[in-house]
Amino acid sequence: MKQILAPLRSLVGLAVVGLASAAAQAGEIAVIVKTTNSTFWQNVNKGADAAIKTVTGHTMTFSGPASESAIADQVSMVENAVNRKVAGIVLAPSDPDALVPAIKKAWEARIPVVLIDSMVSDAGKPYYQSFLATDNRLAGELCAKQLIAKVGTTGKIAVMSYVAGAGSELGRVGGFRDYIAKHSKLQIVGPFYSQSQMATALNQTTDVLASNPDLKGLFGANEPTAVGMGRALVQSGKAGKVVAVGFDGNEDLQKFVKDGTLEAIAVQGSYQMGHLGVKTVAEAMAGKKVAKFVDTGAVMVGKGNIDKPEAKNVLY
Incomplete structure (x- = not known):
């Protein structure tokens, strides 16, 4: 050298x-x-x-x-x-x-x-x-805002998270929960930690849906967790009935947005x-x-903008 x-x-x-x-x-x-x-x-x-x-x-x-x-x-x-x-x-x-x-x-x-x-x-x-x-805190707030816009300010929602204590998780889920508390009377179930394992998130979400039949919304806080959450919604027959917002933007999550399983995804750069x-x-x-x-940066991607440049620049 x-x-x-x-x-x-x-x-x-x-x-x-x-x-x-x-x-x-x-x-x-x-x-x-x-x-x-x-x-x-x-x-x-x-x-x-x-x-x-x-x-x-x-x-x-x-x-x-x-x-x-x-x-x-x-x-x-x-x-x-x-x-x-x-x-x-x-x-x-x-x-x-x-x-x-x-x-x-x-x-x-x-x-x-x-x-x-x-x-x-x-x-x-x-x-x-x-x-x-x-800015994970801001991104978490954007997800909470998106969920409130669809489910309203009362009822029950669940947070499906990933690794407790990870820096991104603290900001992301913390921002989400604080925004929900400040701007609504929604009751939060969880968070549940998948350890960023899709199969774990699928099983956890399946259990949450079964034990909370009145659940109005879900937040999946990272890629494998959101994919598992989406698959659980499909398998339980509740896709499109329970409003769900995910995080990140791989092909599975894009498909869930397009078919209505997920309302939106916050996609990082x-x-x-x-x-x-x-x-x-x-x-x-x-x-x-x-x-x-x-x-x-992070871009909120839904069915309305998933094919636009702002989304294509961050999806993968």
Whole structure:
């Protein structure tokens, strides 16, 4: 590897401006996501792969554990990236606390880290350069608003969530619940945690529908959870009868929107997370100033706009 041309005089301020006194290094950019077993994260990979082609002299690896709940495995992946002295890390942390020591090790090794999708706890804020994500709280509020518009302000709804405590889950479901509490008298059942397993979400939703025959609405808070929720609605014969709003935009969810199983889906800019994540970490590696937070956006997609450019730009 080429050697650093300018020594690092201080680690102070790295969180704001990146590795300010380091020259760009040829080497590996490690993109580590919550799991590779999801089309959402595969779309992140597509964006990252497109971006690395524009970053001269660097290669990219893409990895993630078998499931989003395999937090220890993800910690090991980050530590291994630090040990093999990668040039930069793009990370979607599965847990806000467990990943902090690992990104601290990267910081101590002078490896810039850009977070995507989910935040770490306050203890980790000095150790990453930028955070690129959906404004999950706002997206959760948009889903709540969409549901209220269809079910009204009274009755019972259920929240089908994914991994308790994940940064994106805290913002997304928190925003949803707070908006419901502030703008309606709807009673919330749950949340139920699928661990981002579609089959688990299907079974949980089936149980919720059976035990709550008066249920008026459902919120499925991420891709596998929303897919499982949609399939449960179809199998129970309640598709189109119970109003459902999902999250993310793979082919299954698009089909559910088109056939009326789901009222709408909030679709994140997953491709943008990967693309901007790689571009941003490359800038930090070059000593350039990078924004501490970048909102990659979310689009509410329903039957009325699913074929329009605003939707096609984010669906995958």
